[in-house]
Amino acid sequence: MSEVTLRVNGERHSLDVEPSTPLLYVLRNDLGLRGPRFGCGLGQCGTCTVLMDGRAIRSCMRPVSRAEGEITTLEGLSAAGELDPVQQAWIDEQVPQCGYCQNGQILTAKALLDRNPDPSDEEIRQGMNGALCRCMTYYRVQSAVKRASEAIANGGGGADPNGAGGVNGAGAAAGEVDR
Amino acid sequence: MKRAAELSPRLDDALARWEGGTSRRDFLKTSGLFVLGFSSVGFSSVGFSSAGSGGGRGIGVAGLGPNGSGDPGETNSYPDPDYLQLDSWLVVHEDGSATFYVGKTDGGQGTGTAMRQMMCDELDLAYDRATLVMGRTDMTVDQGGSGGSDAIERDALPARRVAAEARRVLLELASERFDVPADELTVSEGVVSVAADPARAATYGDLIGGRRFDVALTGRNVNETTGLAPIKSVQELRVVGRSLPRYDIPAKVDGSLEWAVDVQLPGMVHARNVRPPFAGARLASVDESSVRDIPGFIRVVREGNYVAVVCEREEQAIRAAESLALEWEKSETAPFPSSEDLFEYMRGATPVGAGTGTSPRPRAEGDPDAALASAATVVEAGYDIPFQGHTAIGPAHAVADPSDGQMTVYTNDMKPYSHRTGIAEFLGMPPARVRVIWMEGPQLYGRTAADDAGFEAAYLARELGRPVRVQWMRHEETAWDTKGPAFAIDLRGGLDDAGNVVALDYRARIANYAHVGYNQADTVLIAQLMGIRPEQPSPGGGRGPDEMYHIPNRREETRAVRFPLAFETPLRTGNLRDPNGPQTTFAGESFIDEMAAAANADPVEFRLRLLRGTTEDDATFRRARSIAVVEAAAEAFGWDPRPSPRAPGSGRILTGRGISYAYRVQTAVATIAEVEVDRESGRVWVRRMVCAHDCGLVINPDGLENTIQGNLLHGISRTLYEEVQFDGERVTSVDWRTHPTITHRDAPEQIDVVIVNGDPNPDRPDLPHYGAGEPSHRTVPAAIANAIYDATGVRMRRIPLRPERVLEELAAAGA
Ligand code: FES
Ligand code: FES
Numbered sequence: 001m002s003e004v005t006l007r008v009n010g011e012r013h014s015l016d017v018e019p020s021t022p023l024l025y026v027l028r029n030d031l032g033l034r035g036p037r038f039g040c041g042l043g044q045c046g047t048c049t050v051l052m053d054g055r056a057i058r059s060c061m062r063p064v065s066r067a068e069g070e071i072t073t074l075e076g077l078s079a080a081g082e083l084d085p086v087q088q089a090w091i092d093e094q095v096p097q098c099g100y101c102q103n104g105q106i107l108t109a110k111a112l113l114d115r116n117p118d119p120s121d122e123e124i125r126q127g128m129n130g131a132l133c134r135c136m137t138y139y140r141v142q143s144a145v146k147r148a149s150e151a152i153a154n155g156g157g158g159a160d161p162n163g164a165g166g167v168n169g170a171g172a173a174a175g176e177v178d179r
Numbered sequence: 180m181k182r183a184a185e186l187s188p189r190l191d192d193a194l195a196r197w198e199g200g201t202s203r204r205d206f207l208k209t210s211g212l213f214v215l216g217f218s219s220v221g222f223s224s225v226g227f228s229s230a231g232s233g234g235g236r237g238i239g240v241a242g243l244g245p246n247g248s249g250d251p252g253e254t255n256s257y258p259d260p261d262y263l264q265l266d267s268w269l270v271v272h273e274d275g276s277a278t279f280y281v282g283k284t285d286g287g288q289g290t291g292t293a294m295r296q297m298m299c300d301e302l303d304l305a306y307d308r309a310t311l312v313m314g315r316t317d318m319t320v321d322q323g324g325s326g327g328s329d330a331i332e333r334d335a336l337p338a339r340r341v342a343a344e345a346r347r348v349l350l351e352l353a354s355e356r357f358d359v360p361a362d363e364l365t366v367s368e369g370v371v372s373v374a375a376d377p378a379r380a381a382t383y384g385d386l387i388g389g390r391r392f393d394v395a396l397t398g399r400n401v402n403e404t405t406g407l408a409p410i411k412s413v414q415e416l417r418v419v420g421r422s423l424p425r426y427d428i429p430a431k432v433d434g435s436l437e438w439a440v441d442v443q444l445p446g447m448v449h450a451r452n453v454r455p456p457f458a459g460a461r462l463a464s465v466d467e468s469s470v471r472d473i474p475g476f477i478r479v480v481r482e483g484n485y486v487a488v489v490c491e492r493e494e495q496a497i498r499a500a501e502s503l504a505l506e507w508e509k510s511e512t513a514p515f516p517s518s519e520d521l522f523e524y525m526r527g528a529t530p531v532g533a534g535t536g537t538s539p540r541p542r543a544e545g546d547p548d549a550a551l552a553s554a555a556t557v558v559e560a561g562y563d564i565p566f567q568g569h570t571a572i573g574p575a576h577a578v579a580d581p582s583d584g585q586m587t588v589y590t591n592d593m594k595p596y597s598h599r600t601g602i603a604e605f606l607g608m609p610p611a612r613v614r615v616i617w618m619e620g621p622q623l624y625g626r627t628a629a630d631d632a633g634f635e636a637a638y639l640a641r642e643l644g645r646p647v648r649v650q651w652m653r654h655e656e657t658a659w660d661t662k663g664p665a666f667a668i669d670l671r672g673g674l675d676d677a678g679n680v681v682a683l684d685y686r687a688r689i690a691n692y693a694h695v696g697y698n699q700a701d702t703v704l705i706a707q708l709m710g711i712r713p714e715q716p717s718p719g720g721g722r723g724p725d726e727m728y729h730i731p732n733r734r735e736e737t738r739a740v741r742f743p744l745a746f747e748t749p750l751r752t753g754n755l756r757d758p759n760g761p762q763t764t765f766a767g768e769s770f771i772d773e774m775a776a777a778a779n780a781d782p783v784e785f786r787l788r789l790l791r792g793t794t795e796d797d798a799t800f801r802r803a804r805s806i807a808v809v810e811a812a813a814e815a816f817g818w819d820p821r822p823s824p825r826a827p828g829s830g831r832i833l834t835g836r837g838i839s840y841a842y843r844v845q846t847a848v849a850t851i852a853e854v855e856v857d858r859e860s861g862r863v864w865v866r867r868m869v870c871a872h873d874c875g876l877v878i879n880p881d882g883l884e885n886t887i888q889g890n891l892l893h894g895i896s897r898t899l900y901e902e903v904q905f906d907g908e909r910v911t912s913v914d915w916r917t918h919p920t921i922t923h924r925d926a927p928e929q930i931d932v933v934i935v936n937g938d939p940n941p942d943r944p945d946l947p948h949y950g951a952g953e954p955s956h957r958t959v960p961a962a963i964a965n966a967i968y969d970a971t972g973v974r975m976r977r978i979p980l981r982p983e984r985v986l987e988e989l990a991a992a993g994a
Contacts, residue, residue, distance in 0.1 A: 001474070018474070018494065021494045022494065025492070025493045025494045028441075028493075029443070029492065029493055032443070033434070034434055034435070034436065034437065034438065034441045035434035037438075037440060037573060038440070038573065038574070038650065039572050039573055039574075039653070040653040040914060040915060041497075041652065041653055042653060042914055042915075044653075044914060044915040044916065045572060045915055047572060047573065073434065074433070074434035075433070075434035075435070077433075077434075078433050078434075083432075083433060087432045087433060090428075090432045091424065091428055091429055091432055094424060094425060094428060094881055094882075094885060095428075095432075096287065096425075096427075096428055096431045096432065097286070097287030097288065097622070097885065097886075097889050098286055098287030098572075098619065098620065098621050098622045098623075099287060099427070099428070099431030099432075099436075099619065100438070100571075100572050100573045100620065100621040100622070101572045101621075102431055102432065103434070106432065121928075124923070125923045125924050125926070126924075128923040129922050129923045129924055130922075131923070132572060132915060132920060132922060133572065134570065134571060134572040134621065134622055134893075134920065135287050135572075135622050135889050135893075136888075136889050136891075136892030136893045136895075136896060136921065137885075137888075137889065137892075138892060138921070138922070138923050138925070138926035139888050139892065139926045139927065139930055140885065140888065141923070142923065142926060175306070175307075175421075175423060175424075176421050176422045176423060176424075176881075177422040177423070177424050177881040179422070179881060
């Protein structure tokens with residue numbers, strides 16, 4: 001083992017680990033973070049995604065010794081107590097099913113929108129393509145990316161919680177999903 | 180913008196793992212609800228006969244382990260919450276909020292949110308004043324966990340009745356307090372007031388907050404549980420029917436949720452399994468010295484052909500599993516055919532013994548042979564559907580804590596109750612000393628490998644005497660997870676001169692022998708690898724498509740075939756979302772389309788004619804509701820009636836539309852797919868889908884829509900990409916390259932969900948709530964294949980339709 005230094009969500013950490021250890025296990029097991037999750041360990045699915053200096057990287061493939069930049073995890077997006085517009089869009093669109101993959105979806109979208117704040121449908125499909133979801137929430141993920149893009153263009157963007165009609169005779173009411 | 184912290188309410192302290200666990204237990208204990216029943220069962224090693232290398236070993240693998248003590252003290256036991264006590268289901272806190280306890284789990288379809296809505300409605304409490312706890316064997320009554328899309332259809336009913344009963348008791352308490360008859364009280368959002376004098380009011384918290392109800396319920400089983408109060412009529416429901424946001428989503432979006440995969444306990448170590456490299460291989464030797472120098476190495480555990488390595492840290496365990504030197508002996512007979520030869524093998528194999536493996540619902544009506552012989556036109560076709568896996572996005576995992584002679588398993592297994600009893604049986608422990616805590620995890624669409632991982636963790640934890648975390652690797656999940664069975668289905672149909680269907684003969688072969696059930700101590704993978712065998716392997720039958728077509732002469736037969744290797748095989752089958760539905764409906768609904776084409780009829784009109792062939796209906800109006808969904812889908816799509824295929828296009832991209840209809844239990848569904856077929860690349864894109872869906876009373880329209888969208892896209896994935904491939908020795912689908920799934924590129928541009936909700940009589944909104952977790956899934960493969968036929972004139976009879984296969988089929992047809 002040896003001393004490795006990391007910067008994660010604005011904090012510095014010095015750890016005594018094998019330098020070849022994938023960043024994923026250090027984030028999860030040493031720093032107790034829950035956003036990045038194991039999905040394949042092969043760079044194929046995106047569930048382990050974190051941002052490094054704003055770029056989406058796969059923490060399962062990155063030796064901890066080569067995680068030199070500023071790492072942001074899902075927790076880090078709302079570290080200041082405010083949800084990122086991407087996270088807010090995910091809630092407004094009620095995207096997740098099980099949610100296991102959504103760390104990868106959200107951070108991939110975050111990196112995409114930072115690069116290209118107004119992506120076309122095709123650019124969204126392209127940019128998100130490596131983030132797999134086995135509950136197949138792609139349709140809502142893509143709507144949420146568009147919603148986040150609009151919110152960013154409008155300077156931050158929360159949601160109007162009202163709207164959406166009911167069925168079974170119940171009328172629309174406050175507190176319902178606005179989709 | 181809302182603050183993250185507010186959006187991530189952790190469940191109240193009753194949920195906290197240790198402290199809360201105790202307080203909830205104490206709460207229940209002081210109410211005298213626990214039935215302590217160790218004496219009723221003898222828990223020494225249970226005798227299961229063992230045909231494998233383990234030779235006569237019992238399932239109770241080694242009796243009580245290092246931490247086991249003979250006499251379970253009450254402190255380390257977890258008796259079952261009594262479903263006949265109101266306090267087991269519902270607690271009102273001093274501040275007037277409530278916690279509900281249900282024995283279900285939520286795989287991401289919003290089951291918890293829907294149950295909370297229903298219980299709030301019956302209790303007359305605002306939705307945001309309640310929390311809901313699910314699937315902890317020590318805290319929530321045994322409702323079996325998830326399965327069969329029955330949470331809303333079946334298990335919500337006792338929960339509703341119990342909440343209604345709580346409301347009744349609260350009104351009674353208020354009646355005493357105000358000395359006013361209960362029917363002169365009104366209640367709104369947890370406040371009871373005197374109708375004539377609203378200033379006289381009390382909150383639920385004032386009336387009972389923090390105290391027990393001590394009210395006994397009745398019912399011969401958990402599903403019948405009821406108090407005295409009736410549930411509300413549909414017209415009285417206020418919280419039900421609204422698209423309330425799912426309570427679990429914020430914490431899944433801001434990273435604050437603790438998942439089963441996150442559980443870390445003091446002293447916990449990490450394990451990885453080492454699987455046989457060839458199906459049916461026998462482990463000859465293990466060289467522990469090959470890994471002894473890996474830092475953090477603790478132990479190799481071996482029993483029969485089951486092998487695991489245990490290390491202090493996760494990455495060390497991964498390295499040790501990769502480095503461990505073992506010698507395996509291949510079995511002499513090939514365990515199974517290759518996936519290339521699968522369907523030929525299945526059609527040629529002798530079905531498993533007479534009287535087994537037949538359809539549980541053999542259908543024989545009229546005289547199909549005579550009708551076929553005299554038919555004007557006979558249509559014949561065979562359909563092939565490969566093995567498909569769950570391949571969860573997060574491979575199977577569990578943490579087990581063996582401290583103090585008890586065993587606690589943290590898991591996302593969708594059936595925590597059978598997980599508990601199965602593990603207890605496997606370890607030879609009293610069930611009361613085993614506790615299973617369900618936590619969120621990746622999808623739970625059936626009998627996943629979460630079952631297997633929990634048993635492994637518990638076994639290893641007992642061997643090590645320390646908490647153990649087991650995590651399967653990607654290749655294990657994809658290769659060794661339970662599979663949905665392969666089908667080879669042959670159909671013959673007869674049409675008369677007028678194009679009416681006069682006969683249908685359906686014969687299916689299903690590769691489903693020794694199908695594994697849920698959490699069975701004698702079929703979980705670790706048991707199989709240890710040489711344990713079930714006394715009675717499942718014969719592995721199946722049923723045909725579920726439709727309401729009126730066809731005077733028909734036969735339906737489904738028989739199981741087996742491979743040489745029935746156990747310790749990566750081709751073990753188990754329930755996968757909508758078990759057998761997508762396979763049988765693919766064949767059934769593709770074939771109806773083939774007959775429509777032979778009759779030169781419009782596919783929608785052809786189906787409606789078959790549905791209207793009789794006016795007989797059943798008590799749940801399944802026929803009328805089937806007709807309604809087919810009509811609703813066609814209308815929403817803008818279906819223009821004409822036979823398929825359409826006039827051939829000449830460009831590179833051909834487009835077409837196809838319909839498929841089915842019901843599942845009580846839910847009727849019709850789905851229309853519009854596809855684009857790229858003639859040059861072979862790529863199929865489902866551009867648009869319309870799904871008309873009738874599951875009766877809708878609890879949460881947006882949640883239902885999300886669930887249906889997931890079902891449809893999962894169906895697209897199984898139709899276009901998913902196939903477990905294998906050579907004659909092993910499964911070769913081991914990751915996302917060798918076992919592709921749909922990606923963002925494949926998502927439809929538009930999905931329209933049409934909630935039919937109780938037709939045929941839209942003025943009759945009192946249809947009960949039926950299941951929606953699976954029914955729409957089964958309609959997808961045939962809708963896509965029928966649309967490809969419409970676009971190209973080429974019939975796709977084998978899924979998945981990866982580009983290579985589509986190109987091959989187009990070339991073969993000269994299209
Ligand atoms: S876990 Fe890293 S890409 Fe799949
Ligand atoms: S939401 Fe379940 S895997 Fe994506």
